[in-house]
Amino acid sequence: MDRVPVWFMRQAGRSLPEYRAVKKTHTILEVCRHPDLAFEVTMQPVRRLGVDAAILFSDIVVPLQGMGVDLDIVPGVGPVFASPIRSRADVDALGPLDPETGVPYVLETVRMLASELRVPLIGFAGAPFTLACYLIEGGPSKDHATTKALMYSDPATWESLMDRLTEAVIGYLRAQVEAGAAAVQLFDSWIGALDEADYRRYALPWVRRIMAGLEDLGVPRIIFGVATGELLEALSEIGAEVVGVDWRVPLDLARKRVGDGVCLQGNLDPAACLAPWEVLRAKTEEVLAKGGGRSHIFNLGHGVLPQTDPAALERVVEVVHGWPVG
Amino acid sequence: MDRVPVWFMRQAGRSLPEYRAVKKTHTILEVCRHPDLAFEVTMQPVRRLGVDAAILFSDIVVPLQGMGVDLDIVPGVGPVFASPIRSRADVDALGPLDPETGVPYVLETVRMLASELRVPLIGFAGAPFTLACYLIEGGPSKDHATTKALMYSDPATWESLMDRLTEAVIGYLRAQVEAGAAAVQLFDSWIGALDEADYRRYALPWVRRIMAGLEDLGVPRIIFGVATGELLEALSEIGAEVVGVDWRVPLDLARKRVGDGVCLQGNLDPAACLAPWEVLRAKTEEVLAKGGGRSHIFNLGHGVLPQTDPAALERVVEVVHGWPVG
Numbered sequence: 001m002d003r004v005p006v007w008f009m010r011q012a013g014r015s016l017p018e019y020r021a022v023k024k025t026h027t028i029l030e031v032c033r034h035p036d037l038a039f040e041v042t043m044q045p046v047r048r049l050g051v052d053a054a055i056l057f058s059d060i061v062v063p064l065q066g067m068g069v070d071l072d073i074v075p076g077v078g079p080v081f082a083s084p085i086r087s088r089a090d091v092d093a094l095g096p097l098d099p100e101t102g103v104p105y106v107l108e109t110v111r112m113l114a115s116e117l118r119v120p121l122i123g124f125a126g127a128p129f130t131l132a133c134y135l136i137e138g139g140p141s142k143d144h145a146t147t148k149a150l151m152y153s154d155p156a157t158w159e160s161l162m163d164r165l166t167e168a169v170i171g172y173l174r175a176q177v178e179a180g181a182a183a184v185q186l187f188d189s190w191i192g193a194l195d196e197a198d199y200r201r202y203a204l205p206w207v208r209r210i211m212a213g214l215e216d217l218g219v220p221r222i223i224f225g226v227a228t229g230e231l232l233e234a235l236s237e238i239g240a241e242v243v244g245v246d247w248r249v250p251l252d253l254a255r256k257r258v259g260d261g262v263c264l265q266g267n268l269d270p271a272a273c274l275a276p277w278e279v280l281r282a283k284t285e286e287v288l289a290k291g292g293g294r295s296h297i298f299n300l301g302h303g304v305l306p307q308t309d310p311a312a313l314e315r316v317v318e319v320v321h322g323w324p325v326g
Numbered sequence: 327m328d329r330v331p332v333w334f335m336r337q338a339g340r341s342l343p344e345y346r347a348v349k350k351t352h353t354i355l356e357v358c359r360h361p362d363l364a365f366e367v368t369m370q371p372v373r374r375l376g377v378d379a380a381i382l383f384s385d386i387v388v389p390l391q392g393m394g395v396d397l398d399i400v401p402g403v404g405p406v407f408a409s410p411i412r413s414r415a416d417v418d419a420l421g422p423l424d425p426e427t428g429v430p431y432v433l434e435t436v437r438m439l440a441s442e443l444r445v446p447l448i449g450f451a452g453a454p455f456t457l458a459c460y461l462i463e464g465g466p467s468k469d470h471a472t473t474k475a476l477m478y479s480d481p482a483t484w485e486s487l488m489d490r491l492t493e494a495v496i497g498y499l500r501a502q503v504e505a506g507a508a509a510v511q512l513f514d515s516w517i518g519a520l521d522e523a524d525y526r527r528y529a530l531p532w533v534r535r536i537m538a539g540l541e542d543l544g545v546p547r548i549i550f551g552v553a554t555g556e557l558l559e560a561l562s563e564i565g566a567e568v569v570g571v572d573w574r575v576p577l578d579l580a581r582k583r584v585g586d587g588v589c590l591q592g593n594l595d596p597a598a599c600l601a602p603w604e605v606l607r608a609k610t611e612e613v614l615a616k617g618g619g620r621s622h623i624f625n626l627g628h629g630v631l632p633q634t635d636p637a638a639l640e641r642v643v644e645v646v647h648g649w650p651v652g
Contacts, residue, residue, distance in 0.1 A: 143596070143597065143628075143631065144597070145596070145597045145600060145631050145633065148595070148597035148598075148600065148601075149597065149600035149601065152597075152598070152600070152601035152602065152605045153600075153601060153602050153605075192553070192574070195573055195574055195576070195595060196576070197612075198595075227518070227553050227574065229555045229556055229574070230555055230574050230575055230576075230579075247521050248518070248521055248553070248555070248556050249556055250521070250522070250556075253556075269474070269521060269524075270469070270471070271469065271470070271471045271474035271475065271478075272474075272478070274471060274474065274475035274478070274479075275474075275475065275478035275479060276478065276479050279478045279479075286523075302469075305469065305471050307471065307475075
């Protein structure tokens with residue numbers, strides 16, 4: 001690679017007027033379930049922004065539907081579940097995921113994209129801890145307290161839930177790669193709610209199992225979470241080639257925590273994209289400088305904010321691509 | 327001190343049945359505005375839990391009402407503002423705070439408590455950055471993006487807002503100490519949304535000014551924020567005697583970041599109080615061990631969760647008080 005590669009989490013969707021046009025007549029889940037729409041929305045930022053990768057337009061809760069979970073994505077709220085999981089019986093009622101029958105539209109979208117794209121397609125899934133948070137809380141949560149309470153008080157049920165989600169995620173990501181995804185990202189967005197000891201006890205073993213379950217496919221595996229400053233060392237040990245970093249930890253410090261064995265991905269503050277260009281450019285260059293120009297994939301530290309002007313992202317891409325590599 | 331002192335953020339309120347009884351007939355703001363009610367609610371955890379300090383029952387938005395801001399605290403949502411601050415004119419419309427006329431009920435509550443309590447009373451205020459987040463967003467926010475956008479794009483308006491809030495906070499905290507508060511805590515809950523460079527540029531100077539403006543009073547000054555792992559070194563430099571730490575950073579690591587010049591406060595995960603006693607006891611003891619038994623005030627890493635059984639907090643206090651000091 002003769003330049004620092006760049007893509008943006010949530011580059012497809014929310015901030016793009018051409019996506020909002022699609023959303024006028026379709027819900028998020030409708031877009032996810034219709035390959036022609038999901039294809040189009042995935043392509044939009046690739047056409048517009050000049051990024052070096054596409055990421056499948058979907059949502060981490062989509063495969064849960066394929067496991068028989070009754071859920072909806074409510075605008076302004078997020079995923080909402082009809083029956084939160086709170087007991088062993090609830091866990092036992094969770095079906096396995098057969099990607100070809102449970103989420104055929106996802107695989108069809110991946111196939112369509114893989115044959116059309118000139119940049120790599122990143123497939124993705126939610127990681128078991130983060131999926132468990134949604135399933136147990138029944139929706140978004142500030143503190144994930146119900147999840148932690150279950151995890152502390154009923155470890156057998158917790159482990160059973162994590163086992164089932166892990167099996168589903170492995171199958172789901174394998175199917176995406178077999179359909180043409182060139183890399184995969186595991187979104188473990190809420191692990192920053194755990195201290196390192198709890199992360200190692202209650203979440204890491206299952207993520208490691210997922211990474212091992214994908215190893216023979218030979219595609220780059222990316223792990224990402226928010227507020228993971230104290231977890232970076234642990235994240236460097238799970239078997240992923242790439243560790244995402246949110247904007248709180250400068251990349252030079254993140255590098256000290258992860259060592260030299262992994263590539264870092266990140267970590268511009270998404271809110272910086274709302275700043276005047278001189279501020280945004282300086283912040284972009286600071287991320288590049290701290291990333292050192294090697295073993296670094298440029299990205300935001302979290303998803304693109306809905307109010308972002310796509311033109312700002314285009315200019316960030318230009319600065320990244322003009323940066324001298326190490 | 328022959329034992330590690332302990333109190334809990336949000337020990338007054340939410341989790342206590344005797345508080346919920348008061349809430350059946352009064353809103354939060356009514357409780358804050360009536361000294362007899364605020365006195366009673368502040369005393370409740372002191373009577374029940376055996377903690378070593380009381381903290382005034384109030385809300386960080388209360389002094390904003392004394393500055394003429396139209397706001398309400400909506401159950402299940404949080405503070406909501408009729409007219410968010412978005413321009414220099416909005417900032418200029420913000421009145422100064424005269425505590426004796428703007429929030430006389432707070433000072434009366436402090437006076438009543440100081441004469442009754444046998445443990446120190448901690449007064450408090452929101453810090454300027456966190457207050458600015460609420461004022462600009464118009465309520466709670468996940469990403470504080472509008473706040474950051476204003477801060478980046480119009481630094482003069484930002485600084486003017488921070489100046490006004492700083493003056494108000496200094497006067498408010500001085501008045502609380504003069505009315506009998508024995509210590510003060512500055513809640514800068516949302517600073518963890520900033521990276522260190524932004525924190526030092528856009529928030530720290532005003533917090534330092536507040537600490538300097540209280541120095542002659544000779545009372546301990548506590549600073550607290552959430553997700554501040556990368557800000558701990560900066561927080562140790564602002565002039566506060568005590569730096570609060572959330573549960574993400576073990577106290578031995580936090581100590582390395584802050585040096586030996588400050589006392590640490592924290593940092594049990596509030597969700598641990600929902601765990602079975604053997605898990606909660608082990609986590610309590612781990613915090614004590616990492617705190618080293620000296621220069622440590624035991625607390626949670628954030629506020630008591632509403633679903634907490636007060637009996638769990640009582641048992642935590644017993645463990646802390648039985649811990650051998652260093």
